[in-house]
Amino acid sequence: MNQNSYTDSSIRWIYPLPAILFVALLMVFPVLYTTYISLTNWTLTSGAAPSFVGLNNYAQVLVEPRFLQALWRTMVFTVSAVAVEAVLGVAAALLLNRAFVGRSVVKLLLLLPLVATPVAVGIVFNLFYDPTIGLANYVLESLGLPPSSWISGAGTVLFSLVVVDVWQWTPMITLIVLAGLAALSDEPAEAARIDGASEWQIIRLITIPMVMPVIVTAVILRLIDALKTFDIIFAMTGGGPGYASETLNLIGYKYSFEYFRMGQAAVILVVLFLVVLACSVGITRLNKRTAA
Amino acid sequence: MRKLGLGIVFYGAVALLVAIVLLPFLWMLLSSLKTQVDIVAWPPKFVFSPTVQNYYKVFEEQDFIRYFINSTVVAFFAVGVSLLLGLPAAYSIARFSQRRLALVILLARLMPGISFLMPWYIIFSRLGLMDTYVALVLSHVLIALPIVVWIMSSYFETIPIELEESAMVDGASRNYIFLKIILPLSGPGIITATTLAFIFSWNNFLFSQVLSMEKTRTLPIAVFNFLSYADIDWGGVMAASVTIMAPALILTMVFQRYVVSGLTMGAVKG
Numbered sequence: 009m010n011q012n013s014y015t016d017s018s019i020r021w022i023y024p025l026p027a028i029l030f031v032a033l034l035m036v037f038p039v040l041y042t043t044y045i046s047l048t049n050w051t052l053t054s055g056a057a058p059s060f061v062g063l064n065n066y067a068q069v070l071v072e073p074r075f076l077q078a079l080w081r082t083m084v085f086t087v088s089a090v091a092v093e094a095v096l097g098v099a100a101a102l103l104l105n106r107a108f109v110g111r112s113v114v115k116l117l118l119l120l121p122l123v124a125t126p127v128a129v130g131i132v133f134n135l136f137y138d139p140t141i142g143l144a145n146y147v148l149e150s151l152g153l154p155p156s157s158w159i160s161g162a163g164t165v166l167f168s169l170v171v172v173d174v175w176q177w178t179p180m181i182t183l184i185v186l187a188g189l190a191a192l193s194d195e196p197a198e199a200a201r202i203d204g205a206s207e208w209q210i211i212r213l214i215t216i217p218m219v220m221p222v223i224v225t226a227v228i229l230r231l232i233d234a235l236k237t238f239d240i241i242f243a244m245t246g247g248g249p250g251y252a253s254e255t256l257n258l259i260g261y262k263y264s265f266e267y268f269r270m271g272q273a274a275v276i277l278v279v280l281f282l283v284v285l286a287c288s289v290g291i292t293r294l295n296k297r298t299a300a
Numbered sequence: 301m302r303k304l305g306l307g308i309v310f311y312g313a314v315a316l317l318v319a320i321v322l323l324p325f326l327w328m329l330l331s332s333l334k335t336q337v338d339i340v341a342w343p344p345k346f347v348f349s350p351t352v353q354n355y356y357k358v359f360e361e362q363d364f365i366r367y368f369i370n371s372t373v374v375a376f377f378a379v380g381v382s383l384l385l386g387l388p389a390a391y392s393i394a395r396f397s398q399r400r401l402a403l404v405i406l407l408a409r410l411m412p413g414i415s416f417l418m419p420w421y422i423i424f425s426r427l428g429l430m431d432t433y434v435a436l437v438l439s440h441v442l443i444a445l446p447i448v449v450w451i452m453s454s455y456f457e458t459i460p461i462e463l464e465e466s467a468m469v470d471g472a473s474r475n476y477i478f479l480k481i482i483l484p485l486s487g488p489g490i491i492t493a494t495t496l497a498f499i500f501s502w503n504n505f506l507f508s509q510v511l512s513m514e515k516t517r518t519l520p521i522a523v524f525n526f527l528s529y530a531d532i533d534w535g536g537v538m539a540a541s542v543t544i545m546a547p548a549l550i551l552t553m554v555f556q557r558y559v560v561s562g563l564t565m566g567a568v569k570g
Contacts, residue, residue, distance in 0.1 A: 019392065019474045019475075020392055020395075020396045020398070021392075022388075023388035023389060023391060023392035023478075024388065024389035024392045024393065024398065024401055026384075026385045026388070026389070027385040027386060027388075027389035027405060027445065027449065028389070028401070028404075030385055030441065030445065031404060031405055031408055031442075031445070034416065034420075034438060034439075034441075034442050035407070035408050035411070035416055035442060037419070038415070038416040038418075038419035038420060038423075039411075039415055039416065041419040041422075042415055042416075042418060042419055045418070045419075100317060103310070103313055103314065103317070104314070108310070108311075108314075110314075114314060114317070114318060115556075115560070116552075116553065116556050117318055117321050117322065118321060119552050119556065119559055119560065119563075120321065120325065120549055120552065121321060122563060123499050123503070123548045123549065123551075123552045123559070124325075124503075124545050124548065124549070125502070125503040125505075125519075125520055125523075125541075125544050125545050125548065126503060126505065127503075127505045127520045127523055127524050127544075128328075128520070128523055128540075128541035128544050128545055129324065131523065131524075131526075131527065131537055131538075131541055132324045132327065132328045132538070132541060133324065134527075135327070135328075135331060135534055135537075135538070136324070136327070140340075140342070141339065141340050141341075141342060141344065141534075143327060143344055146342075146343055146344050149343075175320070175321075175324065179321065180563065183560060183563060183564050184563075184564045186564075187560075187564040232410055235412075236412040236413075238413075238414070238505070238506055239505045239506065239520075242505070243505075243524055243527070257412060257414055260414050260415075261414060261506075264414070264417070264418045264421070265418075265421070265510055270418065270422075273418060274418065277412075277414060277415045277418060278415075280412050280414070280415060281411060281412060281415045284410060284411060284412055285411070288407065288410045
């Protein structure tokens with residue numbers, strides 16, 4: 009009995025303790041270690057012992073054009089992909105938000121892109137984009153349009169990658185918004201209908217504002233994930249042609265595991281980490297406000 | 301008449317949506333059944349005589365069975381460890397409203413994996429753990445654990461607390477309540493968490509790309525390596541892509557209801 013009450017009162021820290029230790033060891037410690045490395049001149053290639061160089065790496069990397077371009081490109085990729093996904097995703101959710109034959113099948117199909125292995129998705133789109141045998145140029149040709157260079161052109165590569173992200177992740181927004189719509193009460197829309205509002209007015213003035221908190225959360229979740237996009241870019245272009253599709257994640261990977269310039273790589277990782285952290289803080293703030 | 305017209309427009313739009321979603325999967329499947337000659341044909345061929353030659357190549361010449369086993373072993377143990385660590389943590393978070401704790405574990409889901417990966421690479425190299433299941437499983441637990449905690453803490457909150465209170469009046473300990481009353485009631489939540497955690501571990505590319513080499517190579521890396529040959533063998537790559545996607549797609553179809561609730565729960569609950 010005594011033993012029982014002992015475990016009962018301490019359970020609130022015994023139960024989560026293993027998970028906390030694990031996260032501390034494999035997440036918190038590595039992040040601190042990365043921050044430390046960013047203050048040293050460590051390279052794995054030179055073999056010399058790392059020495060403390062203060063903010064030198066930051067001074068170097070933060071003004072490097074290649075880094076700044078990657079930072080800007082990450083923003084452009086993220087914002088344009090998520091903007092398109094938000095518009096298409098909400099539109100698809102409004103379209104599917106009614107009873108019709110085959111609805112459950114359509115919902116199942118929408119799930120498939122979300123669980124498809126991103127590397128393999130990238131490879132399939134590479135085949136689409138192939139300049140000589142790809143379906144993408146075949147479609148353009150059938151429409152009487154000139155062929156595009158897609159991922160092999162510096163001017164078109166980012167757009168081509170955005171298309172892949174949009175294909176894979178728009179259904180995420182659709183499914184979240186559909187779940188949000190299902191939780192809404194019908195009454196305001198019914199009342200407006202009785203008052204003679206058109207369907208379009210109901211959607212624009214009642215449904216969308218009511219489901220807005222859900223849309224915002226879905227969009228922020230997507231923003232955080234899009235910032236970190238790695239697999240499809242790495243598999244499809246490796247950051248190329250040249251550096252034309254290099255994002256922060258890509259450039260961080262290359263500095264770490266291709267050039268082994270650990271000190272400089274760590275700076276990039278710290279920046280990426282801070283960008284994502286800022287977005288995550290944003291999400292909790294917004295969640296609190298909409299919940300209140 | 302107007303209603304009929306609207307119906308046609310509606311089903312047309314749904315059909316377009318479905319076609320866009322399905323096209324890459326169908327093209328992948330078709331291409332995996334084509335000979336190299338049919339794949340490079342222009343205009344692209346939609347009708348051709350199918351061959352399983354590409355699958356034969358993938359499994360006979362490329363040793364995909366071993367990569368398949370590697371992926372399965374890593375995902376299996378990563379999910380297992382995540383359930384062991386995550387279920388009690390999620391229960392505690394749900395019962396004692398430990399929001400801050402939930403947030404810390406959730407951070408692992410939000411943070412870019414590469415910011416832990418470089419230190420892991422250095423430490424695992426020093427410990428001689430590169431290219432071992434231990435390193436891979438540990439890294440994949442960091443993928444699976446937040447999913448388990450996130451889904452299960454929400455699930456535990458839906459179990460009425462009266463159930464526990466009446467058991468406590470009968471003299472049951474917390475451990476007894478958790479193991480014998482709560483967990484047996486949590487089947488649907490555990491299925492959701494397990495399925496999603498398994499799929500995300502299965503699909504992970506970055507961690508395995510850095511931490512595994514020949515011995516523990518997982519499927520996503522094997523599929524990617526197919527691309528590095530001078531002449532891309534598109535039929536082989538597509539057969540490999542079908543092979544890697546099939547388990548996740550089949551799991552999703554079987555557990556559709558659970559996967560949907562798992563993917564959408566956080567956002568809707570707010």
